[in-house]
Amino acid sequence: MNVTPDPFAGAPDEALLIAFANGDAQAAHALTVRLLPRVVAQATRMLANAAEAEDVAQEAMIRLWRQAPEWRQGEALVTTWLYRVTANLCTDILRKRRGGVSLDQVDEPADGTPSVTEQLQTKARMQALSDALAALPERQAQAVALRHLEGLSNPEIAQIMDISVRSVESLTARGKRALADIMSGRKAELGYDDD
Amino acid sequence: MMMTDHNDDMLEDIFAQARSIAPRPSDDLMARVLAEAVIPQAPVTARVAPRSLTERVMDLLGGWPAVSGLVTATCAGIWFGVAPPAAVQDYAAAYFGDEVSMSIFSEDTLYVAGDFIDG
Numbered sequence: 001m002n003v004t005p006d007p008f009a010g011a012p013d014e015a016l017l018i019a020f021a022n023g024d025a026q027a028a029h030a031l032t033v034r035l036l037p038r039v040v041a042q043a044t045r046m047l048a049n050a051a052e053a054e055d056v057a058q059e060a061m062i063r064l065w066r067q068a069p070e071w072r073q074g075e076a077l078v079t080t081w082l083y084r085v086t087a088n089l090c091t092d093i094l095r096k097r098r099g100g101v102s103l104d105q106v107d108e109p110a111d112g113t114p115s116v117t118e119q120l121q122t123k124a125r126m127q128a129l130s131d132a133l134a135a136l137p138e139r140q141a142q143a144v145a146l147r148h149l150e151g152l153s154n155p156e157i158a159q160i161m162d163i164s165v166r167s168v169e170s171l172t173a174r175g176k177r178a179l180a181d182i183m184s185g186r187k188a189e190l191g192y193d194d195d
Numbered sequence: 196m197m198m199t200d201h202n203d204d205m206l207e208d209i210f211a212q213a214r215s216i217a218p219r220p221s222d223d224l225m226a227r228v229l230a231e232a233v234i235p236q237a238p239v240t241a242r243v244a245p246r247s248l249t250e251r252v253m254d255l256l257g258g259w260p261a262v263s264g265l266v267t268a269t270c271a272g273i274w275f276g277v278a279p280p281a282a283v284q285d286y287a288a289a290y291f292g293d294e295v296s297m298s299i300f301s302e303d304t305l306y307v308a309g310d311f312i313d314g
Binding site: 180 | 202203205206208209210212213214216217218219220221224225227228229231232233234
């Protein structure tokens, strides 16, 4: 297989963004290939809905393109900025979802094969997690998602959310406790033994 | 306490499942994002050309409508001076007389001046 070498291999995201702002369309393509999967994954984990996640990812990337001409080198990492924008867009959607019906309802299995059942159970669990995040205060939901769904460190989250590390620790601890309380009533439904 | 541990285990398990999700962006999304990757243009500020003296005078007078009225009035005035219409001429004659002469010196002054010149 003949793979075209990446002309931007090794270049930091910020350099690519500045190259895009200076008219390099190839830099935009390289950035999209690099960053879009990460943004889609973050949004999918928080929302448990593919269509909503794609909408969020598209909006986050459009905002990045708009931000490009004003990007100041050395001020922030593009990934930090995108984590923040994506988390904010997701909590906007979760807020609207509160009290309503989840858009992505789990269908009954078409047949009884274990793989389909397993997939549906995973889907139900992801949906339950997303609904529980929607019930949390927004900052708690963001901190918990960045810590436990994205696997970021507390200092990284502090930078993304523009708060102190101590505040991150407090938000994640309270948020996780609240999530556990909310989801405890759904253990059996989600396939966990209730003992 | 036991219940909390079970809840934590469940939560940790669900978190781990969530982290393993790595959806691949659809080709359609990729295309939509790239279609939006248009370099934003810097806001174009309209260059204000320096205003000429004529333009500034025009502004002072109130623009073209005012100036056209002024020109019409001036032309009419000049025309009345050069070739006054009969009605205007008759009125002027009746008011001032056919011939009007005016002197800025009094007659006494002229006599004195004449004596002085004649010796």
